Amino acid sequence: MTPPSASLRRAARSAERLCYAVGAVLVLSGLAHLVVFAVDGGPWEGPVSWRKPVTFGLSFGLTLMAITWVTSYLRIGSRVRNVLLVVFAADCVLEVGGITLQSWRGVPSHLNMESAFDSRVSMSLAVGGGVLVVLLSAFAVASFRRRPTGPAGMGLAVRSGFAVLIVALLSGAAMIARGVVLTRTGHQEAAYHSTAPLKPLHGVSLHAVLVLPALAWLMSLTGWRDGTKERVVFGAVCCYAAAVAGAGVWALMTY
Template identity: 80%
Template sequence: MDHPESLAEHRGGTHPPALTTPPATVPAPRPGHREGRGARAAWRAVRPSERLCHGTGAVLTLSGLAHLVVFAVDGGPWDGPVSWRKPVTFGLSFGLTLIALTWVTSYLRVGARLRTALLVVFAADCVVEVGGITLQAWRRVPSHLNMETAFDTAVSMTLAVGGGVLVVLLTVFAVASFRNRPAGPTGMPLAVRSGFAILLVALLSGAAMIARGVVLTRTGHQEAAYHSTAPLKPLHGVSLHAVLVLPALAGLLSRTSWSGRTRLRIMYAAVGCWSAAVLGAAAWAVLTW
């Protein structure tokens, strides 16, 4: 016969206390841990070709900044065909443009393979252009329109051919932006199309500078060739970076709480101001040509 106390325990009257396992302690995430993990995930999602272009653009930009330090230490003229200004401005310009175009072209409705191929060729061309200009700056000789020796001629012609490649590549991107409406938030299609349209002005002015300089060089006016580009430089510089600034402005406006109509008005005003600056630089080029 079972003992009364044993029966009571068996029927539920009295039970020994249950053993409970304390919950596992989960460490609180460190500040910025989630943000850092999200940033790494976003970076891994970027295409390898885009990483290549971003990295190349960063190196070219750093090269321009480094030569600004060289200029501060070594001195010399800022203007003229032989100056540290050229590796500084070309390094910064090509580096920032490469980074910007890698981002801006993501809004274009073009095939992924075509975009990748164009960006990789564009990055390689940027390296060639900045590399040739930097090399000649360290050799203390002009980079463009320099036919003094066989080596200088080879460098000058390489830069000219590279400029032609840039014209073709960027024209393809520009045509794609007008052929199909770019994607993106309110104002981005306007910014991308306007940026590429103004960039075409920079390409045409750059081609005009090279063509005029080559003609003067071939006819024996070497010194005049070096100074012949001065009237078109403001136009070339003003119209070169609209494709960077206008889409960046559209991206910043998309992060505000303003209405789409307000953001679009601001973008139209920005495009109008930039176009006015381009027209002013073009008028200056015509008057001083």
Template identity: 80%
Template structure:
């Protein structure tokens, strides 16, 4: 099965994904500056927090997925195609959230006007696309052992497994909010996601932290056995953090 050298800059399409991710990160940082100048609340459904955090999170996630999937044993064309759709979806998500922030209206679960409903539904559908794409990458990581230095296969598989928790919690937030919105509890819908946000946030970036740990360890002179054990400990610690966030979600849901 065609596969390029893992962990290295690849074809032009890979560089395009990395550049797109960087633009999204810069968008988040730019809106942090806007917040510093314009002020206003940091929390709540209408704030500059959303374009900041979503720009940074989606940008980092896109860069991460573009890098980490280079360790997967899957065809180059399939991987590039999935990454292209993923990158476009990330742009749509951040773009919709940023647009609504400048309009000073909520971006998610907002059914106040036909336009707001269209934006909200686009973001919801985009979230569904993200779930499908990342689930496909996760399945690929478990079907065929990822490549890479000692500990990297474990890190990649664990990262994608924890990422599935983030996707599930994100879907749960959207589902609960939609139900509240459809039953006439619009304001409650805006605040219904608070309990799941820590779980979603913690589990979202395991796919970066754990492979990055394996990559950093590969730069040391330690034996493969030692490096693999350290990655295993890192996986255990991350799992404990996710479990703690899960307990918090259950207690406060």
């Protein structure tokens, strides 16, 4: 009879392989649409452009792979982690799929209530965004409840990465909320452009959960003392926090 621990390890590896594979497909989708943009042309900015399937494919793919890797350092039950990762992967596919579908249809993906079908797509993306907030917040809470494992500086890197990721989630929620209010009050065109001030903040804060732990891992390959590694990671966290603060100030000044 197979020991329960062995079964859990196999399930964890299967969930990780699935998430890495899905993440890779999403990244390839983003790159493929970059080729489509190069061939088809059109505007890069605006509610209808090839930019959206490119950036969302790349961002969601990288984030999915980053979360899969980073959560391996969390002190969290294997079953819980596996379920959260698989749901997260499915939600990433939903988000990128809906955005890509609307781009090929030549209509806005978010905040689009022009038809019944567009409204359903827009609402599914909004609900998917809510699911993302819940899942990633659960991982963030786990990182602060018990110190993450890993080499010197990894605990700080993981916790800081998730803390900054919360900023990305909040800024994304603010963009959606602002856009929905404008849409519901009859200002559809203004809704499409209302998200611009928060996009830099959202984009910068989204990938700290990959950049900071990756730096801590790179430090583990050096022969430096643990204290030096931790100081390097701490300095990187401060620099990243300054970049996020700068993006936040810019958003406040232009909102």
